[in-house]
Amino acid sequence: MSADWDVTALLGGMARDLRPHVDPEQAGMIGIFTGGVWLARALHGALGLQQPLGQVDISFYRDDFSQIGLHPEVRASAIPFDVDGRDIILVDDVLYTGRTIRAAMNEIFDYGRPARIILAVLVDRGGHELPIAADIAALRLNATAGEHIKLRGPDPLRLELEVRGPQP
Amino acid sequence: MSPSTFRFGEGNLQYDAQGRLRHLLSIEGLRERELLQILDTAESFLSIANRSVKKTPTLRGRTIVNLFFENSTRTRSTFELAAKRLSADVLNIAVSTSSASKGESLIDTVDNLMAMQVDGFVIRHPDAGAAHLIARHLRESALVVNAGDGQHAHPTQALLDVFTIRRLAGPIENRVVAIIGDVLHSRVARSQIHALSILGCPEIRVIGPRTLVPEDLTALGVHVYHDLQAGLQGVDVICALRLQRERMESHRLPSLDEFYRRFGLTPTRLQWAAPDALVLHPGPMNRGVEIASEVADGPQAVILQQVSHGLAIRMAVLTLLAGAVGGGDEHA
Numbered sequence: 159m160s161a162d163w164d165v166t167a168l169l170g171g172m173a174r175d176l177r178p179h180v181d182p183e184q185a186g187m188i189g190i191f192t193g194g195v196w197l198a199r200a201l202h203g204a205l206g207l208q209q210p211l212g213q214v215d216i217s218f219y220r221d222d223f224s225q226i227g228l229h230p231e232v233r234a235s236a237i238p239f240d241v242d243g244r245d246i247i248l249v250d251d252v253l254y255t256g257r258t259i260r261a262a263m264n265e266i267f268d269y270g271r272p273a274r275i276i277l278a279v280l281v282d283r284g285g286h287e288l289p290i291a292a293d294i295a296a297l298r299l300n301a302t303a304g305e306h307i308k309l310r311g312p313d314p315l316r317l318e319l320e321v322r323g324p325q326p
Numbered sequence: 327m328s329p330s331t332f333r334f335g336e337g338n339l340q341y342d343a344q345g346r347l348r349h350l351l352s353i354e355g356l357r358e359r360e361l362l363q364i365l366d367t368a369e370s371f372l373s374i375a376n377r378s379v380k381k382t383p384t385l386r387g388r389t390i391v392n393l394f395f396e397n398s399t400r401t402r403s404t405f406e407l408a409a410k411r412l413s414a415d416v417l418n419i420a421v422s423t424s425s426a427s428k429g430e431s432l433i434d435t436v437d438n439l440m441a442m443q444v445d446g447f448v449i450r451h452p453d454a455g456a457a458h459l460i461a462r463h464l465r466e467s468a469l470v471v472n473a474g475d476g477q478h479a480h481p482t483q484a485l486l487d488v489f490t491i492r493r494l495a496g497p498i499e500n501r502v503v504a505i506i507g508d509v510l511h512s513r514v515a516r517s518q519i520h521a522l523s524i525l526g527c528p529e530i531r532v533i534g535p536r537t538l539v540p541e542d543l544t545a546l547g548v549h550v551y552h553d554l555q556a557g558l559q560g561v562d563v564i565c566a567l568r569l570q571r572e573r574m575e576s577h578r579l580p581s582l583d584e585f586y587r588r589f590g591l592t593p594t595r596l597q598w599a600a601p602d603a604l605v606l607h608p609g610p611m612n613r614g615v616e617i618a619s620e621v622a623d624g625p626q627a628v629i630l631q632q633v634s635h636g637l638a639i640r641m642a643v644l645t646l647l648a649g650a651v652g653g654g655d656e657h658a
């Protein structure tokens with residue numbers, strides 16, 4: 159099963175909603191691997207941000223490391239600007255439990271102390287397990303546990319809905 | 327026992343029942359897949375050294391024991407720092423302060439530490455097979471990393487060497503690598519040769535006197551040279567080995583001076599290799615024996631980068647082994 163979402167239009171909406179919150183000179187943007195980085199590349203250009211784009215791979219920060227171990231493919235995190243005192247726009251594709259965002263924020267704080275973090279996601283699918291909410295979400299859904307929403311890309315970006323039945 | 331006929335017990339202790347790497351005992355027997363995963367993970371850990379907080383929470387709550395029955399500064403301190411940067415707690419046990427001198431067996435020592443609920447052992451021991459013995463005893467209850475066992479293996483040294491070659495000299499698949507010195511007795515050289523061949527190095531040369539580099543080393547798939555000039559011709563990477571003084575006592579070498587005259591890496595001889603060939607050395611160096619100070623401190627030497635890389639490699643190894651628990655690939 160798949161749904162008919164226009165990712166380009168959704169990205170346009172994200173950029174429009176972010177613009178009032180962002181000082182392009184000062185703000186830093188960080189995408190979370192993999193989907194968040196794809197989206198952040200587009201948003202970074204659309205918003206005309208002056209600081210180079212940052213990216214984080216949260217594998218070493220996952221709270222389920224002792225249950226499932228290391229992700230088979232780990233990419234290097236790189237934040238090429240000073241985090242201290244800066245407004246950070248954190249970008250991810252799908253907000254679900256909130257655990258990825260928590261891990262990403264933990265990692266960002268190991269680089270420095272930002273003034274503010276704004277969370278921008280393509281989809282907030284519901285099912286949060288932590289008190290973490292998106293400031294900007296192009297799409298807000300109330301998906302069930304059996305529905306999996308995934309961003310495919312990078313070119314073209316496609317948002318897929320897959321129903322795998324109830325979780326074991 | 328000759329190193330080339332050395333065999334360790336049943337099966338491959340390094341993998342668990344699900345085929346995941348649980349212990350790192352030797353490079354021999356590893357798949358290319360795991361080697362590449364360790365190297366790629368180490369790339370991610372390299373950048374952490376440049377952050378304001380040089381730590382990740384990955385191994386928070388775990389305890390790693392450094393069990394060293396042989397002296398080592400570099401290996402022990404990089405393993406300690408690697409575990410600490412992963413937020414693990416570290417217990418350092420050196421032979422001089424251990425009960426080994428009181429006659430306690432290796433297994434008894436390990437069992438006592440296991441009773442303190444530790445999660446992993448990094449072990450250096452003068453006897454080949456010591457890390458295997460512990461891994462066979464512990465099975466999957468704790469991870470074991472071999473930090474050097476006798477003349478057998480030193481896998482993390484070889485990993486940091488191939489990591490250094492890959493980062494600074496380019497793809498191993500088209501680089502000619504020469505190892506100079508006492509290859510016969512060197513656990514570093516044996517591990518290097520295995521790592522380079524698994525990663526597809528097209529030509530591995532070993533260079534040294536007949537007593538330390540015997541012809542039958544060709545069984546390992548290497549090219550043997552007893553003449554430094556011939557051996558260095560067209561070489562992209564030179565790995566010098568530390569010459570152990572004990573070798574002269576066993577009459578395999580007339581003198582250190584004699585070795586330096588024939589095989590010491592001097593600026594003039596370095597020119598026999600390819601231009602800009604990299605010079606690696608596992609440390610500690612004998613300046614004026616296997617390597618001249620001008621080369622050790624020169625622009626082609628990457629000996630200090632090897633140390634930084636060793637830290638990242640050891641973080642990657644501990645992370646991968648500690649992560650081989652639970653139920654597989656459920657990555658949401």
